[in-house]
Amino acid sequence: MTTRIDTRFADLKREGRAGLVTFIMAGDPDPKTSLAIVKALPKAGADVIEIGMPFTDPMADGPAIQAAGLRALNAGQDMKKTLDLVRAFRKDDAATPIVLMGYYNPIYIYGVPRFLKDAKSVGVDGLIIVDLPPEEDDELCLPALKAGLNFIRLATPTTDDKRLPAVLANTSGFVYYVSITGITGAAAPDAAKVGPAVARIKRHTKLPVAVGFGVRTAQQVRALAAGAEAVVVGSALVSVVKDSLDKTGKATAKTVKAVAGLVSELATGVRGGKRGPK
Amino acid sequence: MTVQQPNSFRTGPDERGHFGNYGGRFVAETLMPNILALEQAYAAAKADPAFQREMDGHLKNYVGRPSPLYFAERMTAHFGGAKIYFKREDLNHTGAHKVNNVLGQIMLAKRMGKPRVIAETGAGMHGVATATLCAKFGLDCIVYMGAVDVGRQQPNVQRMHALGAKVVPVESGARTLKDAMNEALRDWVTNVADTFYCIGTVAGPHPYPMMVRDFQSIIGFETREQMLEAEGRLPDSLIACIGGGSNAMGLFHPFLDERQIEIYGVEAAGHGLKSGKHAASIAGGRPGVLHGNRTYLLMNSDGQIEEAHSISAGLDYPGIGPEHAWLNDLGRIKFLSATDKEALAAFQLCSRLEGIIPALEPCHALAKIAQLAPKKPKDHLMVLNLSGRGDKDLASVAEHLGGKL
The missing domain is CATH 3.40.50.1100 (Rossmann fold)
Structure with missing residues (x-):
């Protein structure tokens, strides 16, 4: 079965470049602005969109994404609204892959069968669930694959060669290499170390590898793109959302533009010439 | 179910x-x-x-174990029913289990x-x-x-x-x-x-x-031996407060298969279960996933975790250990809850009747003894896990009692 994610990575390969994966929190700072941001992403240069499902206790996230989740929850975001956001985006864009990213509890409480059915029907392509390692594949991973969604796993510097096969076994779409041991938005990854790590993963899988955590600038994107199929940027984008808000935390005329502006700039890191992996 | x-x-x-x-x-x-x-x-x-x-x-030499199993004579007389014992975890080095x-x-x-x-x-x-x-x-x-x-x-x-x-x-x-x-x-x-x-x-x-659980089970194993020595038989009931539930599991686990023994876990009801401001995950929560495990959690209809409320900082957690969740569903542990007010009353009662200033956490279990003990016969042996001492709580108790201890 070919998903939008598979198609997009095949297209990128043909273009001979790496992709830019952008993360934005659903409902941040409010549902309407959040939709406008997501709609602006493909035009600005995002190849794949990750949409965060806000959770009160994001234990693998740094302060920027924690705060983005709280802004969204305080503005009334819930799972239904997050799925509505994807549905609204899909009205004008049938090609850009959408990956929902977050923690398991809101999905578990929404109900796994109901969630998979609704996610598929609104046009979600893949899931990244931070707190579901392969040891818990029965919970959501296997049912998601059966429902035709990609289940994208995080591989980390601590995932050694012995463990990689287990991590990759039920992974589809792409592999997300977490370039540091740490939380989102922490220290910038060292491109010199990431290269060999991605090469190691590639010895175990034919899936595209996206590299993320701590990426902020076009320069970093360019350096990482040299060795991977995609680069993920998240905390830097939600920080731009935050910085664009007024004193009361409301969106301003600058909000959507600021995010799109940073994405355009970051996109030069994957589009300035042919730099995709050989 | x-x-x-x-x-x-x-x-x-x-x-x-x-x-x-x-x-x-x-x-x-x-x-x-x-x-x-x-x-x-x-x-x-x-x-x-x-x-x-x-x-x-x-x-033995650093923690000071075994901790005593103490017959709370005046409290027993006060309630006029079950014979009440305290497992004195408050006497350990550092003052708690x-x-x-x-x-x-x-x-x-x-x-x-x-x-x-x-x-x-x-x-x-x-x-x-x-x-x-x-x-x-x-x-x-x-x-x-x-x-x-x-x-x-x-x-x-x-x-x-x-x-x-x-x-x-x-x-x-x-x-x-x-x-x-x-x-x-x-x-x-x-x-x-x-x-x-x-x-x-x-x-x-x-x-x-x-x-x-394994490290804490020494509480229950010692209680077993000490009760056999003191009374020549096993206790009839066990009671302990539960936040995450380690002191309770430590006392309960070695006794779980003696099915005649009644086991009570007491959650913190804060301002009352109906107030929405409490920390009773079993009484007021439902199964979900947080902090690495599936268990009963306080949360809203969207699966967002809610804040717990309790006068006791040690019980102020919106979840409970997964083994407690399982034993609750099986009916092996009976879960009760005590409010902030009940815990404060128990704090004063225990301090004055037994000369033991308990931590606010076990005061929740002490509060339920007030309801359970009077209904039991005089030969009923009840063990409460007195999981910590109350020195740390004096300031907040004084504040809640209007400055007067």
Whole structure:
């Protein structure tokens, strides 16, 4: 079965470049602005969109994404609204892959069968669930694959060669290499170390590898793109959302533009010439 | 709900860390290799007689075990029913049951060659115990504590400082125990190579609920022997307060298969179960996934975790250990709850009748004795786990009682 994610990575390969994966929190700072941001992403240069499902206790996230989740929850975001956001985006864009990213509890409480059915029907392509390692594949991973969604796993510097096969076994779409041991938005990854790590993963899988955590600038994107199929940027984008808000935390005329502006700039890191992996 | 009764309540968890539908390992991939390594290291230590011997020596000479099983004569007379015994965990070094578990985990950290230990703490008792053992074993200690708890548990913050630990006030979320645990997990993800996470209760990803239970079970094993010596038979009922549930599990677990023994867990009802401001995960929550395990949690209809409320910082957590969740569904543990007010009344009663100032946490269990004991015959043997001493709570009790103790 070919998903939008598979198609997009095949297209990128043909273009001979790496992709830019952008993360934005659903409902941040409010549902309407959040939709406008997501709609602006493909035009600005995002190849794949990750949409965060806000959770009160994001234990693998740094302060920027924690705060983005709280802004969204305080503005009334819930799972239904997050799925509505994807549905609204899909009205004008049938090609850009959408990956929902977050923690398991809101999905578990929404109900796994109901969630998979609704996610598929609104046009979600893949899931990244931070707190579901392969040891818990029965919970959501296997049912998601059966429902035709990609289940994208995080591989980390601590995932050694012995463990990689287990991590990759039920992974589809792409592999997300977490370039540091740490939380989102922490220290910038060292491109010199990431290269060999991605090469190691590639010895175990034919899936595209996206590299993320701590990426902020076009320069970093360019350096990482040299060795991977995609680069993920998240905390830097939600920080731009935050910085664009007024004193009361409301969106301003600058909000959507600021995010799109940073994405355009970051996109030069994957589009300035042919730099995709050989 | 009909749940099939197991042949034994004491064989869990299964190899994947599940107690029935509860437990598991819901953590980020970065932590998985560490958790698997910990599981192996713990299994090896458990099977190593030298590890056990060393632990027994420290429990006796450093912690001061066995803790007494004390006949609370005036309280028994006051209620006029069951014969009430206190298991005096408040008399342990550091003043609570927490040290039993921390000793085991810090010995394990040393054995695994991890020089840096992190912990979360609510009331500060687990933080103090961790700081204490890290000092004794020469390890670096960082304790995450909600900023609200730092405010209401100052004496324990000072003790941790004196012991050489670094206390990090956590400003995220509700700034209490749940947020301290999030922050400890974030630290662990970042410093996974050299850091041991010393979890304070029977919760978190497997193997923690099992391992902490095993280290705390000394409470129940001693109670068994002491009661046989004092009365020539086993107790008729056991009662303990439950936040995450480590003191309760420690007392209960060795008795689970004596099905005639009544077992009561007491959750914190805060301002009352109907007020929405409480910490009673069983009474007011439902199963969900947080902090590495599936268990009963306080949350809204969207699966967002709600803040717990309790006068007692040690019970102020929106979840409960997964083995308790399982034993609740099986009906083996009966869950009750006590409000802040009831706990305060019990605090005063116990202090004045027995000359023991209890921590606010076990006061929740003491409060339910007031209801259970009078209905029992005089030969009914009831054991309460007096899990900690109350010095740390004097300021907040005084505040709640209008400045007068």
